[in-house]
Amino acid sequence: MGRTKKMVKEELANRPDNTAFTQQRLPAWQPMLSAGIVIPGFVIIGLAFIGIGVALFVTSQSIQLLELDYTGVEQTSPCFKCSDPNAKNCMCELTFSTDTLFKGPVFFYYGLSNYFQNYRSYGVSKDDDQLSGNLDNFKSPSDTCAPYEYDRNNKPFVPCGAVANSLFNDTFKLYQIVNGAKKVVPLDGKGISWWTDYNIKYRNPAVTPLKNAFNGTVKPLYWSKPAYELDPSDPANNGFINQDFLVWMRRAALPDFRKLYRRITDGDYAEGLPAGNYSLQIAYNYPVLSFEGRKKVVFSNVSWMGGKNEFLGIAYLVIGSLCVVMSVVMLIVYAKFKFPEEE
Amino acid sequence: MGSVASYFGQLCGGEEKKEEERHLRANDRPFNLSYNYANNAIKTSKYNIFSFLPCNLFEQFRRLANAYFLFLMLLQLIPQVSSLSWFTTAVPLILVLSMTAVKDASDDIVSRNCNLKNKYLNNSVLGQKTEKWKNVQVGDIIKLENNQFVTADLLLLSSSEPLNLCVCVCVCVSCTADANLSLSGEVRCEPPNNRLDKFKGTLTLDGQTYSLDNDKVLLRGCTLRNTEWCFGVVVFGGPDTKLMQNSGKTTFKRTSIDHLMNVLVLCIFGFLASMCTVLAIGNGIWEVREGSVFTVFLPRDEGVNAALSSFLSFWSYVIILNTVVPISLYVSVEIIRLGNSFYIDWDRKMYYPKNDTPAQARTTTLNEELGQIKYIFSDKTGTLTQNIMTFNRCSINGKAYGEQLCLYKNYGTERVDFSWNRLADPKFMFHDYSLVETVREGNLEAQAFFRLLALCHTVMPEEKKEGELYYQAQSPDEGALVTAARNFGFVFRSRTPETITAVEMDRSVTYELLAVLDFNNVRKRMSVIVRSPEGKVTLFCKGADTIIFERLHPSCNKLKEITIGHLNEYAGDGLRTLALAYKDLDERYLEDWKQRHHEASTAMEGREERLDELYEEIEKDLLLLGATAVEDKLQDGVPQTIEQLAKADIKIWVLTGDKQETAENIGYSCNMLREEMRDIFVVAANTAEGPSVIKARAGLFWLQRTETVQDEKVDGDYGLVINGHSLAFALEKNLQMELLRTACMCQTVICCRVTPLQKAQVVQLVKKYKQAVTLAIGDGANDVSMIKAAHIGVGISGQEGMQAVLSSDYSFAQFRYLQRLLLVHGRWSYLRMCKFLRYFFYKNFTFTFVHFWYAFFCGFSAQTVYDEWFITLYNLVYTALPVLGLSLFDQDVNDRWSFQYPQLYTPGQLNLYFSKKAFVRCMLHSCYSSLILFFIPWAAIYDTVRDDGKDIADYQSFALLAQTCLLVVMNVQLCLDTDYWTAVNQFFVWGSLAAYFAVTFTMYSNGMFLIFTSSFPFIGTARNSLNQPNVWLTIFLTSLLCILPVVAFRFILIQLRPTINDKVRKEALPAPTPRRPPARRISTRRSGYAFSHSQGYGDLVTSRKFLQRLPLWSRQAPFTQTDSPLAQNQPQHYRTIAEEPEESQSP
Secondary structure, eight states: OOOOHHHHHHHTTTOOOOOTTTTTOOOEEOOOOOHHHHHHHHHHHHHHHHHHHHHHHHHHHHOOEEEEEOSOOSTTSTTGGGGSTTOOSEEEEEEEEESSOEESSEEEEEEEESOOTTOHHHHTOSOHHHHTTOTHHHHSOOGGGTTSSBOTTSOBBSSOSHHHHTOOOOEEEEEEEETTEEEEOOOBOTTOSOHHIIIIISOOOSOSSHHHHTTTOBOOTTOSSOGGGSOTTOGGGOGGGOHHHHHHHSOBSSSSEEEEEEEEOSGGGTTEEOSEEEEEEEEEOOOOGGGTOEEEEEEEOOBTTBSOOHHHHHHHHHHHHHHHHHHHHHHHHHHHSOOOTTO | OHHHHHHHHHHHTOOOOOOOOEEEETTOHHHHHTTTOOOSOOOOOOOOHHHHHHHHHHHHHHSHHHHHHHHHHHHHTSTTTOOSOTHHHHHHHHHHHHHHHHHHHHHHHHHHHHHHHHHOOEEEETTTEEEEGGGOOTTOEEEEETTOBOOSEEEEEEESSSSOSSSOHHHHTTOOHHHHHTOOOEEEEOOOOSOTTOOOEEEEETTEEEEEOGGGEEOTTOBOOSSSEEEEEEEEOGGGSHHHHHTOOOOOOOOHHHHHHHHHHHHHHHHHHHHHHHHHHHHHHHIIIIITTGGGTSOOOTTOOHHHHHHHHHHHHHHHGGGGSOTHHHHHHHHHHHHHHHHHHHOGGGOBGGGTBOOEESOSSOGGGGGSEEEEEEOSTTTTEEEEEEEEEEEETTEEEEOOSOSSOOTTSOOOOOTTOTTOOTTOOOOOHHHHHHHHHTOHHHHHHHHHHHHSSOOEEEEEETTEEEEEOSSHHHHHHHHHHHHTTEEEEEEOSSEEEEEETTEEEEEEEEEEEOOOTTTOEEEEEEEOTTOOEEEEEEEOHHHHHHTBOGGGHHHHHHHHHHHHHHHHTTOEEEEEEEEEEOHHHHHHHHHHHHHHHHOSSSHHHHHHHHHHHHSOSBEEEEEEEEEEEEOTTHHHHHHHHHHTTOEEEEEOSSOHHHHHHHHHHTTSSOTTSSEEEEEOOSSSSSHHHHHHHHHHHHHHHHHHHHTTOOSSOEEEEEEHHHHHHHTSHHHHHHHHHHHHHSSEEEEESOOHHHHHHHHHHHHHHHOOEEEEEEOSGGGHHHHHHSSEEEEEOSSSOOHHHHTOSEEESOTTHHHIIIIIIIHHHHHHHHHHHHHHHHHHHHHHHHHHHHHTTTTTOOOOSSOHHHHHHIIIIITHHHHHHHHHHOOSSOHHHHHHOGGGGHHHHTTOSSSHHHHHHHHHHHHHHHHHHHHHHHHHHTTOBOTTSOBOSBHHHHHHHHHHHHHHHHHHHHHHHOSOEEHHHHHHHHHHHHHHHHHHHHHTSHHHHHHSTTTOTTTTHHHHHTTOHHHHHHHHHHHHHHHHHHHHHHHHHHHHSOOHHHHHHHTOSOOOOOOOOOOOOOOSSOOOBOOOOOTTHHHHHHSGGGGGOOOOGGGOSSSOTTTOGGGTTOOOOOOOTTSOGGGGGOO
8 A cells, every 4th residue: 555654544534443342342241041041040949939938938837926806896895895986094905815835025016907007198297307306396397297287276286297196095014814813914115116216217305304395385186195204104215216106107008007016025924925814904095996997916926037927938939839830831842842953 | 381482483493484586786795685595504503502591491391201291390399289209300300301401512513513614615705805605695706616516506607718608608708807896787586496407587787687597507516617717696595505495304304213102102191191090089989988087097188078189199190100101211212322323433344444434323313213224215326336437348359358257356367557558547447468469469450449439439638738638528438438448549639629639559640520420318329420641531330239230231240249249248247338330431422421411400490300310321331340348336345235135125226317228237237137037127218298108107007917916925026127207107196106016016126317306206105105114325416305305314425525415314435334334233223222112111110000009008199109219210320321231232143143144134124123012012011010019028018027026017118128129120120131241231230239229228327317307218227127038038039020930931932933033143043155256147138238428419529619628517417408407407426437446456
């Protein structure tokens, strides 16, 4: 060609760069759904699933669970008398027995059904700023709290909003009946909420005594006691960091839910509830019958995979088996319809 | 609102008034400006700095999708309805708007720069001022110099040549440059229109009125030739020029996927409305049955009953489910197209080093359509061919000379050295030494052969310096032949009307030119009668073999047979042949003939007929000398490209302004027409009326019969050649369907002698009735209309004219790059776009359907399943990059395999990868996935607790679980769809997942909550639930349950019904056999005659006018006046022979 290099360079000024990126030649891994990967893959996944499924199922089976409905719909129910909405401070007593040791630590839940804590306008009806101890929001709560923002006298509710207002207020006492006598089963209410809720998300205003922070505010409509007197036995368990309040404020995802009430970890019952007869004394306050809701108490222990839930174990087993079946089907298909090489 | 819209419309668009008559004064700017005629700037940029923001926003909100999101945002401001915080819509909308705005701005800047570049040519305007073209106004007098482009329509005033041939002489006789300054002519003429062949107006000068017609204007797009300078008045500027008016409306091209997407978006709106209606009804029922009694804990607002609540929940759900209409869809689509356009710009394999031209995607919105082309309409000259004629072979006195082997590759045989010939053209190449020897040995026939070539023509010589000869040939064929004669020692040197001087083997000989029997399309031959210095009178004739052979003396029969053999060979190779013959004339007979010729040529009646008779009489009993074969050089790789495209099931139609013979020849040399075709229908009527059209019509009807018998499937290959006149007839309403059906059954369709308008009509016909994607490729201004009409226009760049490129969507330098553009870039773009759309719809539907299922468990209260921040970031951050990576890098098979299996292209033509069906499949798939994604987490956390007995079935944990499941599934699905895993893809996929967890943990952290308490209520959720084994087991389960069926389904599908892609990917197909060189073809049934010559030059060279070196600009086109007046002024330039000798050696 006889041109100097420089000239060539100048003449080819518009030549695109020769890089793997611009020329679309980036090195790449090109996996394919080949029989050698898919069929063994299904077998391995299937077997793994069956293994996991068995483990989950066995674990779930080992969890003990005791559910007691105390709504009092049926006339035979000891709580039937309390189902009358006019009954005030109604108490009822539920007895039950266990045949074997209910292994500890036992967790004591209350459960509600047909209760739409996940209803949007219910769920947003609270004021996070107020609940984190912001005194400004004591005076003027966020308007998300409607319709529980101010009372008729235009005094702000603290805590405001529907969620706080509807705090579950049934209380329970558990006795073991030993030789006809009632022996109190100690219930532990400490640390039943999330650590982050207790320490970060919910905070009382830095005012002592706490009561002063609530000056000029009113307690929520349905509450019998103001927030700073929720737990008379433990002054540290009051205000927004009351454990029962925290548990309630973590609203449920589904209309049927259970919430942790107490743990049974102390004294004679650290190993669990021994076989025997028990009596549950219920202070029946919370109205659910008007919307066909149900209330229940649940005693349960937990495993590494949490509470009793048979679904996961069964699902793993079923899907694992399906994978194995599928791999066989695919093997047959592959053998029958393998690419005709000569085509 | 409407008035505001129209105000913006005016501000950003602009309307024009209708013009009745154009009235201008030369060099009187104030007068001319008062009419507000368009100046010469052709505006392509839309905005300026100040109008950008309002105009751009206005433009953007005219888009349905953007307006919809604005509406959604307003909806969210109503507290009763708002189910989401305002930022979930605002953040994406602002991001989308700003990205689009940035793109629009950069587009605008690019087009502005491009405009400047094109218009930066300086021009002299009288008054010693030099102006940029774009500033030229109507009425300005402009001086143009030789070889300059004319960029406005000018009324020609004077040129450097003393006697102007085609200029209104009366004006210019008195025009000196000085006089021009004070010229105060007034021009009245027709308003701007698109008729290239017509111009009507009057010029008033010094009280006298002259009429103006088409001969007196220079049109934009032409190049000034053969004159040093000229002056002209601008009559039409910029958008008013005939060329711009003729180039058709610039319609905004949209791809078929765009159209489909619009339909789908409408369907989705309908679907959204029905989902919301279902949920609203659900809400009504729930309110009646549950909500009315749940009032203990959630009292109703005043005056809200079930009906109102249901109405409000409808709108709340419109907000929540809006993600079915993905806002980022359009932006992502634009980005993908932009990226894929850059790949075209960057492709080295489409870069032409000879003139340093890279391929260019001038439109960035049509890429995927490149993968769906079904019809290609190609120009011939400059597109398929290089427009270079080379004298390749010849047959002299029964002996064939020239290359026998390697038609397309010249290496192997040595180039003949012509250094012995002082006047030889150094660029001329010939590869057969024996011919030179034959000539130099003094072989009489060979000498006569070249003498004929040197004398019998209408070429104008130009000798600026001693020994440096330039030929101005009216047709490239002639140029090639005369140059060949020159190199073989018969140099045509100069001519006067009566003489021709040639240098024959270094001896100057002057012949007396007695008569030129001009060429025309019926005669198909031309002759000259010359008297040699020795006094011998000879008639030299060259012409179509069939014509010459009829007129030969019987004594030549044997020679004729041999020559016919050679001619068949040449024709088989697609060469353009001419037969040469001569005849010695008797002096006395000639005198008599000349007398009669004179009488005939001055006769008032029947002049043409009488002349024809006379010519007929003298051109008989000729003695055959031989035949020439000129190669109309194809561009490199044209036959291979055409073969490849044909394999990809793309039909190629050639639309050319050239003559039928020329076009047919190219058809053969490109392998489009083949000897083994069953039949080639030639529909060629000569005039628009008359019996020939009826014949043509009969031909068409006959064709139609064959078609109805054999329906769409025809056995055997057919070809169709149709010319402009027949086409004009066939394009009429009642016949066009027949034409289309017939043409579509033929393997090859060649339309010759068509006007630019007809080209566009043909394209539109196919576009309209075949519902197929069309592509038009061309290089000249006469292809502009076709390029604009087709779905995709491709311009061949790097040639002289830029018009085709400027109106094209893609441009590159060589026709052969078309296969890479379509088979590689187009295919990939289509594949990527379809994968993207499928995945994108899947991802958004799945996301949204989960909300739908959740509605049944939350009292239809428009409670979202996910965290609001997740909703905001899902499309923009978490899933944006992996899918972009997929749609920018994915390749099912690499480019090499794409070439080897052009069949891979067909799925695009059949719309297989993305259609309404595919969309429905997408929806069903999302439906399944969303069921899994909602109900598995639902069942898994139902009534369960953490391993420390605390809450996990709370709303926030459930939201986190559901969104994590969703994101993992989406990423795994993307992995499954990705065929081509580059490092970038890996980075995007893993990076997105990592970003999700990082962002989630950050947003749910203590710090974020302490700073923005009310914005991040999910504090601690991630920590508390993602450390639970059952949460991870749930995520794992959902992912596999979503993915495994897809894997199994795809695997079985590959086994049962493997597509061509699967086969190629598996490389189960045998490696393709190397391409065999095309077998040598001997034509047995057709003449290879082709000669792109037109009538009228014989008269010119014998008249005295040619001394003025006729301005060729308005007569350059391959069309003749009678054939297609439309094209007369089209800038088409023939280069002289072998301008680029390296050309043939290019790889």
